[in-house]
Amino acid sequence: MTMWFTENHTKDVFFAFKAKQLFSTRSDFQQIDIYQTKDFGKVLVMDERIMLTEKDEKIYHEMIVHVPMAVHIDAEDVLIIGGGDGGALRELQRYPGIKSIDMVEIDSEVPEVAQRFLPEIAGDFQDARFTLMIADGLKYVRTTRKKYDLIIVDSTDPFGPGESLFTREFYGNCFDILRTDGLLVNQHESPYYRLDAREVQSTYEKTKMIFPIDKLFQAHIPTYPSGHWLFGFISKKYDPLEDLQDVRWSKLDIDTFYYNLALHRGSFALPNYVLELIGKK
Amino acid sequence: MIREYKLNQEEAPLYDALLEYRKQRMVSFDVPGHKQGRGNPELTEFLGKYAMSVDVNSMKMLDNLIHPVGVIKEAQELAADAFGAYSAFFMTNGTTSAVQAMVLATVDPGEKIIMPRNVHRSAINALILSRAIPVYVDPGVNEKLGIPLGMSIGNIEKTIRENPEAKAILVNNPTYYGICPNLKAIVELAHQAGMKVLVDEAHGTHFYFERQGPISAMDAGADLAAISTHKTGGSLTQSSILLSGPGMADEQGYLRQIINLTLTTSSSYLLLSSLDITRKYLALQGEKIYQRVLEYANYARKEINNIGGFYAFGKTEIDHDAFYDFDQTKLSIHTRDIGLAGIEIYDILRDEYQIQIEFGDLSNVLAILSIGDRPVAIERLLGALSDIKRRYGKKADQIAVNEYNQPKVVMSPAKAFYTKSKQIPLEQTLGKVCTEFVMCYPPGIPILAPGEEITAEVLEYINYAKEKGSSMTGAEDLATEKLNVIDQP
Numbered sequence: 001m002t003m004w005f006t007e008n009h010t011k012d013v014f015f016a017f018k019a020k021q022l023f024s025t026r027s028d029f030q031q032i033d034i035y036q037t038k039d040f041g042k043v044l045v046m047d048e049r050i051m052l053t054e055k056d057e058k059i060y061h062e063m064i065v066h067v068p069m070a071v072h073i074d075a076e077d078v079l080i081i082g083g084g085d086g087g088a089l090r091e092l093q094r095y096p097g098i099k100s101i102d103m104v105e106i107d108s109e110v111p112e113v114a115q116r117f118l119p120e121i122a123g124d125f126q127d128a129r130f131t132l133m134i135a136d137g138l139k140y141v142r143t144t145r146k147k148y149d150l151i152i153v154d155s156t157d158p159f160g161p162g163e164s165l166f167t168r169e170f171y172g173n174c175f176d177i178l179r180t181d182g183l184l185v186n187q188h189e190s191p192y193y194r195l196d197a198r199e200v201q202s203t204y205e206k207t208k209m210i211f212p213i214d215k216l217f218q219a220h221i222p223t224y225p226s227g228h229w230l231f232g233f234i235s236k237k238y239d240p241l242e243d244l245q246d247v248r249w250s251k252l253d254i255d256t257f258y259y260n261l262a263l264h265r266g267s268f269a270l271p272n273y274v275l276e277l278i279g280k281k
Numbered sequence: 282m283i284r285e286y287k288l289n290q291e292e293a294p295l296y297d298a299l300l301e302y303r304k305q306r307m308v309s310f311d312v313p314g315h316k317q318g319r320g321n322p323e324l325t326e327f328l329g330k331y332a333m334s335v336d337v338n339s340m341k342m343l344d345n346l347i348h349p350v351g352v353i354k355e356a357q358e359l360a361a362d363a364f365g366a367y368s369a370f371f372m373t374n375g376t377t378s379a380v381q382a383m384v385l386a387t388v389d390p391g392e393k394i395i396m397p398r399n400v401h402r403s404a405i406n407a408l409i410l411s412r413a414i415p416v417y418v419d420p421g422v423n424e425k426l427g428i429p430l431g432m433s434i435g436n437i438e439k440t441i442r443e444n445p446e447a448k449a450i451l452v453n454n455p456t457y458y459g460i461c462p463n464l465k466a467i468v469e470l471a472h473q474a475g476m477k478v479l480v481d482e483a484h485g486t487h488f489y490f491e492r493q494g495p496i497s498a499m500d501a502g503a504d505l506a507a508i509s510t511h512k513t514g515g516s517l518t519q520s521s522i523l524l525s526g527p528g529m530a531d532e533q534g535y536l537r538q539i540i541n542l543t544l545t546t547s548s549s550y551l552l553l554s555s556l557d558i559t560r561k562y563l564a565l566q567g568e569k570i571y572q573r574v575l576e577y578a579n580y581a582r583k584e585i586n587n588i589g590g591f592y593a594f595g596k597t598e599i600d601h602d603a604f605y606d607f608d609q610t611k612l613s614i615h616t617r618d619i620g621l622a623g624i625e626i627y628d629i630l631r632d633e634y635q636i637q638i639e640f641g642d643l644s645n646v647l648a649i650l651s652i653g654d655r656p657v658a659i660e661r662l663l664g665a666l667s668d669i670k671r672r673y674g675k676k677a678d679q680i681a682v683n684e685y686n687q688p689k690v691v692m693s694p695a696k697a698f699y700t701k702s703k704q705i706p707l708e709q710t711l712g713k714v715c716t717e718f719v720m721c722y723p724p725g726i727p728i729l730a731p732g733e734e735i736t737a738e739v740l741e742y743i744n745y746a747k748e749k750g751s752s753m754t755g756a757e758d759l760a761t762e763k764l765n766v767i768d769q770p
Contacts, residue, residue, distance in 0.1 A: 172668030
């Protein structure tokens with residue numbers, strides 16, 4: 001059945017496309033839907049928010065993985081919090097130097113749905129380096145004894161099941177399990193609409209108090225609210241520009257759709273209104 | 282089921298009456314003036330049309346709380362049945378008014394009442410209203426944690442023997458920290474001596490529905506109990522129930538008169554319907570709900586104790602006397618081993634982690650788990666405590682500070698309250714008799730009550746608590762830099 005899918009970007013603004021629903025389920029944590037669309041391919045929607053589309057998911061997943069990996073190129077132990085769709089996993093699997101990839105996803109249905117309906121997007125869940133844990137992300141970082149080089153926070157929005165991943169206690173506990181040169185990258189919401197901008201501000205306030213290096217970078221993701229999306233580069237030691245391993249990264253010869261080294265550098269150049277938002281102007 | 286109900290607890294007569302009222306689309310030429318919200322659009326937008334449409338006045342079909350003969354009477358009977366009480370009185374002035382009604386109904390002016398001093402301010406306020414004379418029992422202290430307990434039976438026995446003319450004994454079940462006295466033994470001793478047993482059960486609503494929880498006042502045979510259904514039961518703030526045991530069977534009319542002395546004549550139907558619906562929910566689902574709450578609390582206690590530096594105490598502290606039983610849904614956490622005062626952790630949690638807990642005093646914090654908790658919220662609290670440990674955790678260099686100072690009572694609270702007083706700077710008050718309250722709120726347990734001598738110990742406590750950032754309340758001077766004392770020549 002063809003219908004209109006609508007996502008409210010604010011109370012008074014919405015984004016809509018014609019879609020055919022392929023699948024719908026209510027997990028213990030959220031509503032999960034898969035739609036087929038003409039312009040965006042398959043679309044994964046959670047609690048009525050677009051999580052990814054086949055058309056532009058690469059932008060998001062390449063930026064959340066290659067930006068930190070091109071800096072901390074020797075990272076061996078990587079933790080993904082959330083990311084049950086497997087897109088970040090797929091990008092990480094392109095680095096032979098990585099020894100372990102642990103994913104902590106709260107909702108067991110997300111990886112199941114992703115593997116069933118989005119096999120081209122989802123990475124290889126059978127990879128020997130990969131471990132999937134169905135658990136609360138905050139609880140995991142509080143209790144694990146394992147140390148990591150890189151943590152990727154690939155979460156839903158700060159309401160619903162992802163709420164605890166935008167808290168100070170979460171980032172504080174992450175600090176604890178990162179090695180002395182470890183770093184963390186998070187999806188940092190959009191600076192555009194007023195309510196989203198507040199989240200950008202409040203998350204940035206929290207992380208900058210914990211980590212010595214905290215910089216935002218941006219990408220253009222057309223199907224997310226406003227299309228203007230931010231990520232946080234939150235690090236104990238490495239600076240995203242000064243410590244960029246451009247030569248070594250180029251040698252890895254990773255074929256990308258969106259990411260390149262010039263874009264890496266440019267993505268940290270923020271518009272004035274965003275600098276103002278985070279008190280850097 | 283915890284107890285066999287005599288009535289059909291699926292019913293909610295007051296709730297049904299409000300639904301029926303709404304269906305009738307009554308035109309009102311009575312108060313409240315907003316007339317189902319029409320007269321106050323912004324408020325209606327904020328609170329919702331639904332809520333405003335039942336913010337109505339007493340009328341025939343909705344009964345009247347000060348003279349219940351219809352649906353309120355039925356709702357109260359259902360509540361009495363649900364809580365295993367002889368009768369139940371809905372209160373819309375908070376549990377404060379229920380505590381005051383208990384004292385006023387059982388102790389006449391000039392008569393004695395036995396109580397621990399670590400009661401809520403509402404109980405001592407009741408002494409001012411009733412002009413009753415308190416006989417304080419030392420509640421006992423857990424030295425390791427620095428917290429007052431629930432009174433030893435030996436102490437109570439002695440106090441009863443020395444004050445045989447006392448009319449009643451008032452006990453906390455549980456205390457703010459979750460400590461329960463040996464209520465059954467207290468009831469037995471008091472009844473033998475012809476005294477009534479009044480129980481401040483503000484934090485114990487759930488005892489009536491827990492299978493393994495501490496004994497409730499009604500089950501222990503107490504005469505009156507004030508339960509804050511809004512605290513752990515889920516009803517709206519300010520709604521409360523006064524329960525009466527069979528020992529008050531002959532005084533039901535008098536009890537109603539006493540309640541009506543201070544009860545508003547315009548009781549809110551939002552509050553009343555919340556009591557009716559909450560009672561139904563607890564009667565039918567309470568056991569299951571509180572079993573879940575208990576599991577959350579026990580999990581959290583275990584995890585907190587694994588963090589290190591924090592001590593979430595539990596049943597292991599039980600001493601079979603003044604610490605007779607423990608309410609395990611209370612997450613009482615001793616914080617001194619982390620090098621921070623409870624109040625400091627309370628402030629850090631709120632300001633830096635957006636986590637509001639019930640209170641922090643000098644050595645402890647209290648997180649209350651209740652009907653509305655979820656695992657994700659509990660993980661946030663645990664995560665925050667773990668992060669506080671990472672940031673602040675240092676060796677314990679501070680010993681527990683005693684939260685309880687035995688008061689030096691010079692005159693009754695009422696006499697002091699009504700005696701001519703003057704306001705003088707705090708540092709000049711040593712040895713003077715205080716005529717007002719001083720307390721950290723929460724928990725609202727007075728450090729000083731009217732009629733007590735201001736000792737060096739008390740002054741030290743006040744200064745220390747202020748230094749640690751406790752919010753001091755009770756005194757006329759809002760900054761608590763001056764105190765009212767008896768104007769002696």
